Amino acid sequence: xxxxxxxxxxxxxxxxxxxxxxxxxxxxxxxxxxxxxxxxxxxxxxxxxxxxxxxxxxxxxxxxxxxxxxxxxxxxxxxxxxxxxxxxxxxxxxxxxxxxxxxxxxxxxxxxxxxxxxxxxxxxxxxxxxxxxxxxxx
Numbered sequence: 236x237x238x239x240x241x242x243x244x245x246x247x248x249x250x251x252x253x254x255x256x257x258x259x260x261x262x263x264x265x266x267x268x269x270x271x272x273x274x275x276x277x278x279x280x281x282x283x284x285x286x287x288x289x290x291x292x293x294x295x296x297x298x299x300x301x302x303x304x305x306x307x308x309x310x311x312x313x314x315x316x317x318x319x320x321x322x323x324x325x326x327x328x329x330x331x332x333x334x335x336x337x338x339x340x341x342x343x344x345x346x347x348x349x350x351x352x353x354x355x356x357x358x359x360x361x362x363x364x365x366x367x368x369x370x371x372x373x
Contacts, residue, residue, distance in 0.1 A: 244345055253346035256337035258326020259295025261349055263313050266291040287357075295327055302329035309334070 248254075255261050266288045273284035295313055299306040309327055316325040316334050326337040337343070 244348065247345040247347040247351075251345065251347040251350075254343040255346050255349060256324045256326055257342040257344040258328060258335075258337045258340075259298050259310075259313065260317075260324055260326035260337050262291045262294040263310075263317055263326075264323040267314070267317055290356075298327050298329070302327070302332070304329070304332055 269284055269288035269291070273281050273288060276284060292310060292314075296306045296310050299309040304327070312334050313325060313327060317323060322336065324336045324338040325334050326342065328335040328337075328340060328342070
């Protein structure tokens, strides 16, 4: 399984040669940016954007939980680091059990891994909403 995962990461790097920091940093940053944008919207759009932003924080939460850390404390600290410092590279360092700069720690992941996961999850939610006639899909 680990060998298969490693080969998939290499395949992703060959397809799209971009790396981003890991440790939940991109997800928290995107969540915060979506939250800001959601506050400028109104109605159904605002609710959807805010829910999407909250859903993105499940990724660092799960990472902290799987590392045996207190997920609520870690994700709150991670959000604060992103807000206060403005540095989008802060993420969860599972070895040290704290929040550190993932670029300095050389914790990187292929961009295609994150974008693929977000696209698939978004498509799934759109299908559910479309089937239930909750939200018209454009």
